[in-house]
Amino acid sequence: MEFGWTSEQLALRRRCRELADDFAIRSADHDRDSSHPIENYDILRREGFLALNIPRELGGGGHRLLTHSLAFETLAQGCPATALAFNMHASVVMPLLDSDQVAPEAKRKIVDLVVGQNKMIGGNFSEPGTTSLIGERPLSVRAVPVPGGYKVSGRKMFASMIEAADFVMVLAYPEDSTSPHAGALLLIPRGAPGRSVAANWDVLGMRATRSDSLTLQDCFVPHENVLFRGDDMRKFRYENLNWFWASYTAVYLGVAVAAYDELRRTVKTRQPAGYAQPLAWHPDVRRHVAELSADLEAAQLITYRSAWLSDTEGATPEATTAMYRAKYVVGQACSRITRVALTLGGAHGIFKGSRLEQLFRDGALAEIQPPPSDFCLWSMGLHELGLDPAQALPPMRPA
Ligand SMILES: Cc1cc2nc3c(=O)[nH]c(=O)nc-3n(C[C@H](O)[C@H](O)[C@H](O)COP(=O)(O)OP(=O)(O)OC[C@H]3O[C@@H](n4cnc5c(N)ncnc54)[C@H](O)[C@@H]3O)c2cc1C
Numbered sequence: 366m367e368f369g370w371t372s373e374q375l376a377l378r379r380r381c382r383e384l385a386d387d388f389a390i391r392s393a394d395h396d397r398d399s400s401h402p403i404e405n406y407d408i409l410r411r412e413g414f415l416a417l418n419i420p421r422e423l424g425g426g427g428h429r430l431l432t433h434s435l436a437f438e439t440l441a442q443g444c445p446a447t448a449l450a451f452n453m454h455a456s457v458v459m460p461l462l463d464s465d466q467v468a469p470e471a472k473r474k475i476v477d478l479v480v481g482q483n484k485m486i487g488g489n490f491s492e493p494g495t496t497s498l499i500g501e502r503p504l505s506v507r508a509v510p511v512p513g514g515y516k517v518s519g520r521k522m523f524a525s526m527i528e529a530a531d532f533v534m535v536l537a538y539p540e541d542s543t544s545p546h547a548g549a550l551l552l553i554p555r556g557a558p559g560r561s562v563a564a565n566w567d568v569l570g571m572r573a574t575r576s577d578s579l580t581l582q583d584c585f586v587p588h589e590n591v592l593f594r595g596d597d598m599r600k601f602r603y604e605n606l607n608w609f610w611a612s613y614t615a616v617y618l619g620v621a622v623a624a625y626d627e628l629r630r631t632v633k634t635r636q637p638a639g640y641a642q643p644l645a646w647h648p649d650v651r652r653h654v655a656e657l658s659a660d661l662e663a664a665q666l667i668t669y670r671s672a673w674l675s676d677t678e679g680a681t682p683e684a685t686t687a688m689y690r691a692k693y694v695v696g697q698a699c700s701r702i703t704r705v706a707l708t709l710g711g712a713h714g715i716f717k718g719s720r721l722e723q724l725f726r727d728g729a730l731a732e733i734q735p736p737p738s739d740f741c742l743w744s745m746g747l748h749e750l751g752l753d754p755a756q757a758l759p760p761m762r763p764a
Pocket residue numbers: 449453488489490491492495496497498499500522523524525526571574576730732733734735737738739740743
């Protein structure tokens with residue numbers, strides 16, 4: 366693996382750093398109000414970030430997961446929720462463009478919307494009953510064939526930036542299918558008749574992602590908005606886990622970096638009464654910071670390497686396991702760094718509006734964000750021992 370960044374990657378990181386500094390000014394307000402950071406999305410839109418990963422020959426930036434990770438690690442340092450929600454666009458657009466299962470017309474439509482019209486696309490696969498505990502994702506949202514397309518009904522959940530994006534890509538079960546693993550990816554514009562949002566995203570962290578619930582009631586989706594339909598969505602998902610899942614890892618890495626930086630700033634500036642030196646001189650503080658620096662560098666290197674493996678090898682078992690390992694290590698590092706940063710910040714740091722307090726809450730989601738840490742360990746264990754997942758017993762008694 367090459368450890369140096371190219372001048373292009375460094376220039377992108379510099380620009381992301383400038384944008385992050387600007388996002389940071391408004392981050393606490395959006396967090397408190399749980400409001401969409403629309404102006405941040407507009408800036409990213411203007412700056413060409415919607416097409417960051419689209420191949421260059423199609424008019425995009427052509428950046429793959431490694432460079433994407435560097436960019437989103439940096440953006441997240443300013444406003445974690447902006448980076449997490451905005452990443453949903455690449456997370457759902459790129460699998461469609463990369464997959465050889467997707468028809469050329471669907472790819473052309475995506476490129477036209479994103480490169481030609483600068484449209485932002487969210488994604489909603491999750492439902493109230495979704496869990497990765499049992500390894501299956503039965504879909505309750507149904508797409509019933511009607512003349513000219515489908516009528517879609519049911520309830521989705523956790524739809525980041527749903528009211529800010531121009532479209533949401535929804536995963537539904539095609540009612541005329543016989544396979545239990547079938548699915549269809551449907552593009553539904555904001556304001557489509559039969560589409561409504563329940564604003565229930567009043568949560569602990571990543572509040573400004575506004576990952577509200579989506580309800581569809583006989584919502585008509587014309588054939589031209591059916592981007593993909595398959596009898597076995599598992600293969601499609603597995604082959605594109607780099608975008609579907611791994612692209613989020615860098616966001617939580619950015620949260621860890623931000624907490625580490627804020628901690629260092631805090632202990633270097635806070636000088637307790639009666640002492641001639643700031644807290645940074647306390648040996649225990651120095652030791653904590655030293656430990657966190659090791660956690661952080663390990664998390665960064667494992668993330669970059671797993672993204673590099675994905676870019677160079679594709680969805681090989683090794684690259685996929687490296688992705689789980691990276692998510693696990695970043696989840697642990699982010700939890701620890703944000704927790705220790707809050708602890709060393711003391712009671713001064715626990716007020717609403719404190720950056721350490723916000724990063725602690727955002728960082729608390731790192732291990733929960735799919736793929737959750739436990740799921741990563743489950744997958745890594747099977748791979749490391751060379752075990753066939755199909756031969757493993759279900760973790761719980763099936764209904
Ligand atoms: C900030 C945020 C934004 C999101 N945005 C979107 C979005 O835009 N679109 C969208 O579709 N979804 C989104 N999601 C939803 C996400 O995909 C949900 O996490 C998903 O629906 C699963 O829900 P869950 O975490 O409650 O469930 P579970 O998968 O049941 O996980 C709960 C816990 O169970 C344990 N666990 C799970 N699987 C295993 C396993 N195999 N082995 C051992 N233990 C396991 C873990 O401890 C895990 O943390 C978002 C989630 C978050 C946190």
